[in-house]
Amino acid sequence: MNHWLVKSEPFVYSYDDLQRDGRGTWDGVRNYQARNNLQAMRLNDLVLFYHSNEGLAVVGVAQVMKEAYPDPTTDDARWVVVDLAPVLRLDRPVTLAQIKTDNRLNEIALIKQSRLSVMPIKPQEFDLILSLGTHENN
DNA sequence: GCCAACGTTGGC
């Protein structure tokens, strides 16, 4: 089981939208590194859902429902998508500011590679963000 | 709206 983080601008596609739809196709990736990460996703891997530009926080968890297949929004065979479904909305979003000030998250790809839109997350980073976003642990 | 940090493109 691997862990990931994906970014979405909430005014384009938010966690609310994913919950409303029940399942969503993660399309539009046009960056090789992000593409490679999409291809490495396996069924049932867990994905942190981050709102960029507005919100600036991890707002929920999603799960990989279908592994990488060709991006239907382009004829270019280089690009792929995965399907995601919502699993859990965090009780309270874990903000970028919070992540930046937590020493345990110094090495997180979200900070180290701020422009990457699909990135791997270490299990301990994933667990920590989940607990920070859950009321009973705060 | 600005700018830093990239990634891509194209001339040489």
Added chain:
DNA sequence: GCCAACGTTGGC
């Protein structure tokens, strides 16, 4: 293969 110019992302 290098690098300047340009485009994009995303935080502030």
